[in-house]
Amino acid sequence: MTDQIVEKVAVQTDESRNQSRRAFLKGSAAVAGGVMFTQAATAAEGAGYDAKKAVAPYAGKEEITNVLQDQAARKSLGFGVRKYPYGMPSPYEKEVQRRTLEWLTPDSMASITMTPLQQLHGIITPNGLHFERFHGGVPTINPDEHRLVIHGLVERPLIFTMDDLKRFPSVSRIHFVECPANGAMEWKGVQLNSVQWTHGMMSCVEYTGVRLSDLLKEAGIKPEGKWIIPEGADASGMSRSIPLDLAMDDCFVAYAQNGEALRREQGYPIRLVVPGCEANMWVKYLRRIMVHDVPMQHREETSKYTELMPDGTAQRFSWYMEANSVITYPSPDFKMQGPGKYYVRGLAWSGRGKVAHVDVSFDGGKNWKEAHFTSPVLDKAWTRFEVEWDWDGSEAFLMSRVTDETGYVQPPMPQMRNLEGTNNVYHRTAMVTWRVHAWENGKSGGMIENVQY
Amino acid sequence: MFNTKKSLVVASVAALFSGSVFAMSGSSDSNTASGEKIDGKYAANYAEIIKKADGKYLDKEVIEAILGKDAAYGRNGLEGKLDPANPYSFEVDDSIDGGNHGNAQCKIPAAFTEVHESVAKNFYNDDYTARGFGTPIAESALEKWNITVDGDGKGLPKAGVGMTVEEGGKVYVQFCGMCHGEFGEGAKGYLALAVEEDLVTSDFTDPAPMKAVGNYWPYAVTLFDYIRRTMPFWTPNAPYIGDAGYLGMTGYILQSNYIPINDEGEELAEDTFFDSAMLMKMNKYMPNQGNFFCDHRPVIHNARCMTNCDKTQVGDGTGNIENYRQARKLPDGTPQYNVPQRLHEDKPGVGHAGM
Numbered sequence: 001m002t003d004q005i006v007e008k009v010a011v012q013t014d015e016s017r018n019q020s021r022r023a024f025l026k027g028s029a030a031v032a033g034g035v036m037f038t039q040a041a042t043a044a045e046g047a048g049y050d051a052k053k054a055v056a057p058y059a060g061k062e063e064i065t066n067v068l069q070d071q072a073a074r075k076s077l078g079f080g081v082r083k084y085p086y087g088m089p090s091p092y093e094k095e096v097q098r099r100t101l102e103w104l105t106p107d108s109m110a111s112i113t114m115t116p117l118q119q120l121h122g123i124i125t126p127n128g129l130h131f132e133r134f135h136g137g138v139p140t141i142n143p144d145e146h147r148l149v150i151h152g153l154v155e156r157p158l159i160f161t162m163d164d165l166k167r168f169p170s171v172s173r174i175h176f177v178e179c180p181a182n183g184a185m186e187w188k189g190v191q192l193n194s195v196q197w198t199h200g201m202m203s204c205v206e207y208t209g210v211r212l213s214d215l216l217k218e219a220g221i222k223p224e225g226k227w228i229i230p231e232g233a234d235a236s237g238m239s240r241s242i243p244l245d246l247a248m249d250d251c252f253v254a255y256a257q258n259g260e261a262l263r264r265e266q267g268y269p270i271r272l273v274v275p276g277c278e279a280n281m282w283v284k285y286l287r288r289i290m291v292h293d294v295p296m297q298h299r300e301e302t303s304k305y306t307e308l309m310p311d312g313t314a315q316r317f318s319w320y321m322e323a324n325s326v327i328t329y330p331s332p333d334f335k336m337q338g339p340g341k342y343y344v345r346g347l348a349w350s351g352r353g354k355v356a357h358v359d360v361s362f363d364g365g366k367n368w369k370e371a372h373f374t375s376p377v378l379d380k381a382w383t384r385f386e387v388e389w390d391w392d393g394s395e396a397f398l399m400s401r402v403t404d405e406t407g408y409v410q411p412p413m414p415q416m417r418n419l420e421g422t423n424n425v426y427h428r429t430a431m432v433t434w435r436v437h438a439w440e441n442g443k444s445g446g447m448i449e450n451v452q453y
Numbered sequence: 454m455f456n457t458k459k460s461l462v463v464a465s466v467a468a469l470f471s472g473s474v475f476a477m478s479g480s481s482d483s484n485t486a487s488g489e490k491i492d493g494k495y496a497a498n499y500a501e502i503i504k505k506a507d508g509k510y511l512d513k514e515v516i517e518a519i520l521g522k523d524a525a526y527g528r529n530g531l532e533g534k535l536d537p538a539n540p541y542s543f544e545v546d547d548s549i550d551g552g553n554h555g556n557a558q559c560k561i562p563a564a565f566t567e568v569h570e571s572v573a574k575n576f577y578n579d580d581y582t583a584r585g586f587g588t589p590i591a592e593s594a595l596e597k598w599n600i601t602v603d604g605d606g607k608g609l610p611k612a613g614v615g616m617t618v619e620e621g622g623k624v625y626v627q628f629c630g631m632c633h634g635e636f637g638e639g640a641k642g643y644l645a646l647a648v649e650e651d652l653v654t655s656d657f658t659d660p661a662p663m664k665a666v667g668n669y670w671p672y673a674v675t676l677f678d679y680i681r682r683t684m685p686f687w688t689p690n691a692p693y694i695g696d697a698g699y700l701g702m703t704g705y706i707l708q709s710n711y712i713p714i715n716d717e718g719e720e721l722a723e724d725t726f727f728d729s730a731m732l733m734k735m736n737k738y739m740p741n742q743g744n745f746f747c748d749h750r751p752v753i754h755n756a757r758c759m760t761n762c763d764k765t766q767v768g769d770g771t772g773n774i775e776n777y778r779q780a781r782k783l784p785d786g787t788p789q790y791n792v793p794q795r796l797h798e799d800k801p802g803v804g805h806a807g808m
Contacts, residue, residue: 106642107686136683150587151595158587167586188657190780193788213575218583229601235689237682239601245561248576249568288598294556297604297672299679306745308664312652314741316671317543317559318748352511353567357757364774365767368759397774403757406567407512411753414770419527419752423654423661427750435777449788451777453769 089128095119098129099196104185109137110236112179114200117326117347118333123174123375123382125203127258132265133179133201136235139285143269146233148215148253152291155220162255162269168210171252173275174381176349178202178321180278180305180426187422190452193332198432198450199324204349204382207273209254212247216291225291229298230272233287240281241295242274246319250275250380253286276351276380277319278426280305310421321351322429323410325358325385325402331434335446339393339439345374345386350404354378357403358385364397364433364453365412371400393439397451399431414453494533495520499540503566510564513754516541519564527752534749540564543747554737556604557671559747600690602678606733609677610696615728618708618721621701624694628685629702637665637709647709652741667710671742673735677703700727713738 089096098113105111115131132138143162151157182201185191192198216228221244228247232238242251254273255262262268267284274281280300295301295317307315325348330336348355354377359368371387385400402410416430435451437444496502499519506515516525519540524533530541537544540563550558561568592599602608616624626635632643639645650662652669662668666676681699683689694702704727711720712735721727755766764772782788 109686136686136689149590149595149598151590151592151599156583157590157592157595159590160587164586164588168584188661189778193780211575213579214581217576217579217581218587220583231601235683237600237689239682243560244576245568245572248572250571288595290599290601292603294550294603294605295558296601296678297556297675299675299683302671302675302745303664303666303669303679308652308662308669310654313744313746314652314669315748315750316745318750319561320748320750322750352565359757359759366760366762366772366774368762370759397768397777401757404511405508407506407509407515408751409513409755409757411755412766412770415753415755415765417657418770421654422657425661433777445787447788449779451779453774453777 096129098131099200101185101192101197110135112181112201114196115203117195117200117328118331120328123204123347123378123384124258125205127205127260127263127266130203130205130257130263130266131179131201133279134234134236134265134284135238138264139234140264141233141269141285146269146285146287148270148286149288150215150219150291151288152229153222153225153293154216154291155222158219160215165210165253165255165270168214170208171211172206172208172256173250173252173273174204174206174378175273175275176202176204176321176380176382177273177279177282178324178349178351180280180318180321183428183432184425186432186452187417187424187428190450193450195326195328195331195333199326199347202279202349205257206259207252207254208256208259209252209270209273212251212253212272213249215253215289216247219291221291224293227292227295229290229292229296230281230283230286231288231290232267232283233285238280238283238285238300239296239298240283240300241292241298242281242319243295244291246274246277274319276321276353278305278321281319305426307420307424307426310423315424318427321349322427323350323352323355323402323404323406323408324348324429325355325400325410326432327360327398327400327434330398330436330448332448332450334448336391336436336439336448337446338442339391342389342391343386344371344389344398345384346400347382348385348400348402349380349382350402350406350408351380352408353380353405355383355402356405356407358383358387359401359403360385360387360389361399361401362389362396365399365431368401391436391439395438396436398434398436401431412453494536495524495539495541499564500566503564508566510566511751511754513756516754525754530752530754531746531749535746543749545747554742557745600678600681602674602681604672604674606674606729606736609674609729609732610700612728612730614696614700615704615726615731616697616701617723618701618704618725618727619723621698621703621705621727622708622723624698625702625705628691628694632686637706646706652744665710666706667712667740669741671739671745673703673707673712673732673739676706677729677732680706700729700732703727703732707732707735712740 096116096119098115100111100113112133113131115125115129146162148160148165179201183198186198226244227241228244229239229241252273253270255270257266262271270286271284272282272286301317307318325346327344327346329345330342344360348358358371360371361368369387371385373383374386375384377383411430413430433451433453435449437447437449496519502518503510503515506512509515520530520533523529533539534542535544536542537546542562543559545558545560550556632640633646634640637646645663645665647667648663648665650668652662654662677699680702681690685691704721708721713719714721714735758766768774769776780788
C-alpha cells in the first residue's frame with residue numbers, strides 16, 4: 001500500500017459539500033412553505049441562487065468612487081524572455097525566506113534554517129524554501145565524479161555512477177521530511193511567535209529516484225545482513241544505522257526534488273529518502289551504503305537523536321515521526337481583520353501513513369469541528385486542511401488535532417509533558433495553541449499569540 | 454510527578470526472561486479468542502485484531518484489546534514494551550543483541566503490519582535478477598572510504614596503534630581545545646565533551662541537563678568513530694592526526710570523563726598506552742550504557758473526542774483554558790514577535806504575508 005501513491009481526494013470534502021447542499025435544500029423547502037419540490041436538485045439550485053440576496057452582506061458598505069488610474073505595469077512593456085533563464089519570485093516576495101535563529105547553534109556550518117510555513121500554500125515546498133540542516137556545511141559536488149557504493153554483507157559489492165542510477169526504473173513520490181528537533185524549542189514553554197519557528201524544520205516535496213530495495217537486491221544481500229548504514233560524502237560523513245525491514249519498505253535514493261535535480265542544501269547529487277522517518281536518516285550526498293549485521297551506534301543515534309526522560313533514561317532508535325498538525329492561518333504571523341468568517345487552514349502529516357481526520361478547536365480543546373482536506377491525501381505527506389470559523393471577536397484558543405490512518409490521535413501538550421518530561425529535545429509532537437486576542441474594536445491589534453498549556 | 458523508567462529496569466529483566474516463554478506459548482496457541490491475553494501480557498491473535506480494525510494498530514481500542522486497558526498507556530504500557538515479544542515492542546531479545554553491555558539493537562514492532570507488508574513484497578516475495586547497471590568493486594578498493602567502526606568495535610585500527618593518554622592530550626589541546634575547551638568543558642558556545650551533570654530532573658521547569666560523553670554516551674567506541682570521521686571540525690579525518698592520534702585523543706577525552714577501565718573503577722593514567730584494545734575494554738564501563746531503551750512511542754492513546762471533551766484533554770489538563778504560558782513580553786505588555794519590524798508595528802490586517 002505504501003508502495004504506490006494513491007491519490008484520494010478526501011471523502012470529507014464531498015461529504016461537507018453534500019451536507020451544505022442538503023441543508024440548503026431543506027432551507028428552500030421551508031421557505032416555500034412546505035410545498036413539495038420533486039425537481040432535480042440542479043433545478044432547485046438554479047432557482048435558489050438569488051443574485052440580489054447573495055450580495056446582501058455588502059449592503060451599507062461605502063463604495064469607492066475615485067476613478068482608478070492605470071499603473072506603471074499598464075503603461076510600459078515588461079521585461080522580455082530570457083532575462084532570467086532561471087526564474088525567481090517577484091521582488092515583492094522577498095520577505096518569504098528561510099530563517100534561522102543565531103542562538104540555536106554556534107556555527108553556520110552545523111546549523112538549521114526553517115521553512116516559512118505561514119507563507120506556503122498547498123502541500124509542496126518550493127526548492128528554494130526547503131529547510132536546511134547540515135553538520136558540516138554544504139558541499140558542491142560534481143555529479144560526474146560522484147559515486148554510490150553498496151558493499152558489506154552483499155554477494156557482489158557494486159559502484160554506480162549517477163547515470164547508472166538513472167537507468168533504473170524510477171519512482172516519484174511526494175513526502176514530508178521533518179527534523180525530529182522540529183518544535184524542540186517549545187518543550188519547556190513557548191518561546192517563539194511564528195509557525196516558521198515552531199514547525200519550520202520540515203518541508204514536503206516530490207522526490208524522484210531509484211527504489212532502495214532494487215539497489216540492495218542488485219548487490220544481493222546476504223542472510224546475515226540485517227542493517228544498512230548509509231553515509232554521506234560531505235565533511236560530516238553523516239551515518240546512521242537503519243534496519244533492513246525499514247530499508248526494504250518504501251525507501252529510495254532520490255536524484256530529483258520537485259522536478260529538478262536536488263538542491264545542494266538537500267544533498268545534491270543524491271540523497272536517501274526514508275519516508276515517515278527522522279530527516280537525519282535521509283542521508284544527503286549519499287556515497288556509500290554498507291550492509292551490516294549489527295547497528296553502528298554512531299554519534300547521530302546515541303549522543304544525538306535520542307530522547308532523555310525525566311528519570312535519566314533515554315529513548316533510542318526513535319525512527320518514526322509521529323502524526324502532527326498545525327494551523328498556519330491564522331497563526332502568529334497574521335492579524336485578525338475583525339469579527340466574521342475565517343477559513344482556518346493548516347497542515348497535517350504522519351510518519352506512519354495517511355492523515356485520516358483533522359479536527360480544529362476554538363476553545364482550547366473542549367469542542368472540535370472536523371476540517372476537510374483541500375489537497376490530495378497522500379501517504380507520509382503533508383495534507384492541507386481547512387475549516388470554516390465564525391469569529392465573534394472574543395478571545396479564542398485555536399488548536400488542530402490530527403488522527404492518522406493507524407488510529408493514533410495527536411495528544412495535548414500537558415499529557416505529553418507528563419509522560420515524557422521536557423528534556424527530550426526531539427519528537428515534540430503534541431498540539432500547539434494559538435491564542436486569538438479579543439477584538440475589542442481592534443484594540444488588541446488583532447493579535448494572534450503562541451501560548452502553551 | 455513524572456513517569457519513571459529507571460525503576461522499570463529491574464522489572465524488565467524479569468520480564469525479558471519470562472517474555473520468551475510467553476512468546477513460545479503464543480505461537481503454539483495461535484487460535485486464542487479475540488482479546489485474550491497470554492498470561493495477561495498481550496493477545497496472541499493481535500494480527501487478526503488489527504486486521505479486523507482496518508489496520509488501525511494505534512487506535513485506543515485496538516491497543517487496549519491487544520495489550521489490556523492498563524498496559525496500553527504510559528508507564529504500564531512501557532513496561533510491557535520492554536518485553537521483545539510484545540507486538541508493540543521495539544526491543545530485541547538480549548540473547549541476540551548482547552543486552553545493555555553489548556551492541557544493543559532495536560527492531561520494528563510486529564504490530565506495524567504496514568511495514569512488513571511492503572518489505573515482504575519488495576524483498577522476500579520478489580524474484581529479482583540484477584539489471585547489471587553497476588560495476589563490481591573489490592572491498593579492498595574501499596579502504597579509504599570505509600572508516601566505519603561498529604558497535605562491537607569491528608573496524609577499529611589494530612591493537613598496538615595508539616599513544617599514551619598524555620600524548621593524546623597534547624594532540625587534543627592543539628586541534629580541539631579552542632572549540633571544546635582544554636578539558637572538554639566547552640568553549641565559544643561549542644559543545645562540551647565532559648560535564649558532571651545529573652540527567653535526572655524532578656520538575657518540568659528544571660534546566661535541561663547537559664549531555665556529554667561521560668554522563669550520556671552509551672558507547673566509548675562511538676567517540677573514536679565520530680572524531681576520526683568528522684573532527685577537527687574544519688579539517689575532518691586529518692591525515693596529520695592519523696589513527697594513533699585519534700586513538701590518543703579518544704583516551705584523553707575518556708579520561709576527562711572519568712570512565713573506569715576495570716571493575717575496580719580504576720581510571721586511565723597519563724602514561725597508559727591507549728589503543729583499540731583498551732578502548733574496547735572500557736566500552737562496557739560507560740556509566741550510562743544501561744539507561745537506553747528502544748523507542749516506545751506512542752505512549753499516549755487517546756480516543757478522538759468531538760464535544761465536551763474530558764477535562765484531562767482540555768486546556769492545562771484540568772479543563773482550565775485560561776491557564777497558559779506565554780513567550781517573553783515587550784515592555785508594553787504585548788507578546789514579542791520574532792519579526793517585530795514586520796509585524797508588531799503593522800496595523801490590524803492580513804499581516805505581512807498578505808494571504
